[in-house]
Amino acid sequence: MEYFDIHTHSRRSDGSVQILNVLPGATGSTVGAWSSIGLHPWYLTAENKDAQLEAVERHAGTGAVKLIGECGFDRLRGPAMAVQHSAFRQQAELAVACAKPLIIHCVRAFDELLPYGRKYASQVPMIIHGFHKSPELARQLQRHGFLLSFGAAIMQEGSNAAVALQQTGPPFFLETDDNPTSIQRIYERAAFLRNITVDELKAIIFAGWKTLQLI
Template sequence: MYQKAMTYPDFHTHSIPSVGMYNWMVDEWLADPKPPSALVSVGIHPWYVAAHELNVHLQRLEEIAALPQVRCIGECGLDRLQGPALPLQTEAFRAQALLAEEVQKPVVIHCVRAHQELLALHAALKPDVPWILHGFVQKHQTALPFIQHDFYFSFGAALRNPQSSASRVLPLIPMNRVLLETDTADCSIQQIYEAAAERLSLPVEVLVEKIFTTFAAICGKF
């Protein structure tokens, strides 16, 4: 029996988790270059991409991407509603995706209303490492091409609303492609697991073990 069966791994959070992965932005490294002891993802968020400092931030990211506690690159991505123009966001994302290939670490992706652009980048780059859509809240028709291209999906607090698109699409995602996260939500990761287990008609302990297995398969052991 898996000894950590009732510990709830949090794939993506902005608080240091008991078990899981803390989202650590390059800006934090620049302010205080002391890597946290927690497992982390590290990247340049599309909201904060700036042309005049992009090269510096990418250089810093390269310096820390190979640290053993850095398990993923990101969050990075594309956002049509916030941040600089999409071409600059695309430049930053592409550079981070290529770095992820170099260090062989998965990519945590923030994507808002730029799903076709993201799919086009995936087709162009043909990555070997997993790409994970974090905070997924879209409908099945949006999810389908990402399922077909073997993306992973991380779901969050939206699952607590049984009528949300996230709740409706979760059962349609292959179970070995599902992760759970708190992100910036004011609820606990346990509550998100309980909601997900209800949507999937699974015992919580079974869901926890499945996600531990998926987390370990793409990010390594804790």
């Protein structure tokens, strides 16, 4: 069974199945097979929101695009929160219309995100990528219907991400994001943390991807 990487910023020649994050309108960004596309709060402004959304809408219904996003909220780097809310609502509605999961970026703004779980999680899967906060927040997010994806932060002994992964029931997902750590090493670490074999973990991740209808 293959390794599945639900969120990466660069194609890797490691034989894994990868979903490449694409930024609409960015130089050199092209939508190919197994992509996600969305309005990332870092590159979002009130002035470019409509143009970016049009670019996302052009690709969202194609077979190449598997996820909408990454999109979400960021209090450290992003436009006014009203702009972020507007962009997120529009992408959530698009994800529902296209029946494709959302992949979510959230930095110091989980209070802004949580209400959307109550509204949309029953209609479309909503995956928070690169989760590395407390196990308590992980449980709160799951109660609101969100799913979690873990990346290289689990490699650090005793990190919030590592502890949260140990306590999170499936489905959950693994990713490389923009970190050089290979998806194979992330799988090995995740299997160790959960006290299962890599093959057993592969089966859990594969089942999660099937639940999302990605494969």
